[in-house]
Amino acid sequence: MPSSSPLRLMAVHAHPDDESSKAAATLAGYAARGVDVLVVTCTGGEAGDIINPAMDRPEVRRRLPQVRREELAAAVEILGVRQQGLGFVDSGWPGGDPPPPLPPGTFAALPLSEAVGPLVAVVRDFRPHVMITYDERGGYPHPDHIRAHEISRAAFTLAADGAAHPSLGPPWQPSKLYYVHEWCGAKMRVLHDALIAEGLPSPYHDWLREWTPERDVTHRITTRVPCADYFDRRDDALRAHRTQIDPDSHWFAVPLALQRELWPTEDFELASSVVPTSLPEDDLFAGIDAVDDSAPAAGSTVARPAPGPRPAPAATPQLR
Template sequence: MADKLRLMTVHAHPDDESSKGAATTARYAAEGHEVMVVTCTGGEAGSILNPAMERPEIVANLPEVRRQEMARAAEILGVQHRWLGFVDSGLPEGDPPPPLPEGVFATVPLEESTRELVRAVREFRPHVVITYDENGGYPHPDHIRCHEVSVAAFDAAGDPDLYQGTGEPWQPLKLYYSHGFSRKRMQLFHESLLAEGKESPWTDWLKRWDEQQRPDPDDRVTTRVPCGDYFEKRDDALRAHATQIDPTSRWFAVSCEAQRQLWPTEDYELVRSLVDTTLPEDDLFDGVQEKVCA
C-alpha cells in the first residue's frame, strides 16, 4: 500500500457523516489511511424521525443517545471521531423564520468556531478535507456555518500568525465539497424502481426540484470515488443513528447491489488544491502521494 495519508471530513450533525460520503470514508479507512470525522454540533435540536424510537426514555435523553449513535456509526465505518463542541441551531420554521437562539453554532462568531476546527486540523494534520458547498448541501443554518468554518479553517490552519495557541501550523493540500444529492442520481434510482414495478420515494422530490428550477450539483462534480463495495457499511452506519433513520425510509429503497450497477461512486467537487492533479479524478488523494513523498 502507498504511504498512509489522512482525510478529515467535517459535518454539522451526527448522522450527516453517514448520509454524505460514508462509503468513501469507509473505503479509505479500510485501505489503511487515517480518517477523522469532525461533528460540529451534538444534534441536540433534532427531532426523533424513527417512530420506533419515540419512547419516553429516548426523548428524555436524546443528546446522550445521539452521542452513542455517533460512536456506533464511527466504529462501523472504521474512522476516528471528534466533537467540535457547539450547540445545534435547529431548523427554524415560519415565514419569515424566527431568529436563531443566542449561543448556537450558527450564531457563535465565526472566529470562535473556526478556532476550534483549526485546533482539530493542527492536531490531526489531514492532507485532504471534505465539507459542504456554500449552500450547505441544503440550507440548514448549521450546514451553511459548517461550510464557512471549514473553508476558513482550511485557509487559516497553515498560517502561524493565526489562531496561536492551537498547535503547530498545518496546511491541508486539498479541499472538496461533497455532492451526494444530485438530480441525475435521484432520477436514475427513480426510473430503476419504476421499471421494477415499485413505488418510487423520489416522485415528489423530483417534481419539486423541477418546479423550483434548482441547479443540479452533479454539474459541479470533479471527482467520483468508486466505493460501491462499502455501500453496506454506509447503510449500517446510517441505521446506527436509530433516532434519525427509519429503516423503512427512502434511504434503503434501492438495494446496494442495484446502486453498485447504477451509480457506484460518491461524488465531490475539488475547490482548493495545492498539488498538481488532473481533472476529472477518481481518488481524493490524487497528487497528494507525490507531494508527500517528494
C-alpha cells in the same frame, strides 16, 4: 491526536448522522485501505427531533443528547473511522417565514471568527491531507450545515497561517478541500427510472418534480470515488442512528444491487487544491505524494493508494 498513517482524511459534519448519510462509503473505503480517517462533528444534535417513530419514547426523549452520542459511536465503529466533536450547540431548524433569530450561543449564531478556532486546532493537530465538507448551501440549508461549510473553508486557509491563532499549534496546510454532493439530478433520475422499470416504488417522484436547474449540482461534480463495496457498511452506519433514521424510509428504497450497478460512486467537487491534479478524478488523494511527517526521517515519501476496486469489507460490528 498523533497519527501514524501516511495519508489522512478529515470529514467535517454538522450533526451526528451526517457522517453516515454523506460520503460514508467513501470514508469506510479509504479507512479499509489504511488511510487515517477522522470525522469532526460540530454539534451534538441536541435540537434534533426523533424521526423514527419506533424510538419516540419518553425514556429516549429524556436522554436524547446521550442517545445521539451513543448512536454516533456505533456508526463510526461500523465505518472504521475516528471521531472528534467540536462541542458546539445545535442551532436547530428555525421555522416560520421569516425564520426567527437563532438561539444565542448556538453554533450558527456565533461569530465566524469564534466558531472557526476549534476547527483550526483540530486541523493543526490531525494534519489532514484532504478535507471534505458541504458546499455553500450546506447540502441543504440548515444553518449548522452552512456554518460547517464556512468554518471548513476558513480553516483550510487559516490553519496554514502561522500568524492566525498562534496558540492553536504549528501551522498545517491541507492539500485539498472537497464538497460532497450526495444527491444530484442525474443520480436521482437514473435510480428513479430503474425502480420504475423494475416495478418498484420510487421515493424520488416529488423530489424530481420539485428539482430545478438552480438546485442541481451535477455540473459541479469533479470527482467520483468508486465505493460500491462499502454501500452496505454505509447503510449499517446509517441504521445505527436509530432516533434519526426509520429503517423503512426512503434511505433504503433502492436495492443495493441496483445502486452498485447504476451509480457505484460517491461524488465530490474539488473546491480548493494546493497540489496539481487533473480533472475529472476518481481519488480524493489524486496529485498528493504524501510526506510521512510522523516518521523520524523527514521528507520521506509514500505512495498514495491507487484508485480501483476496494477489498471486500470486514464483518460489520453489531450495534450496541
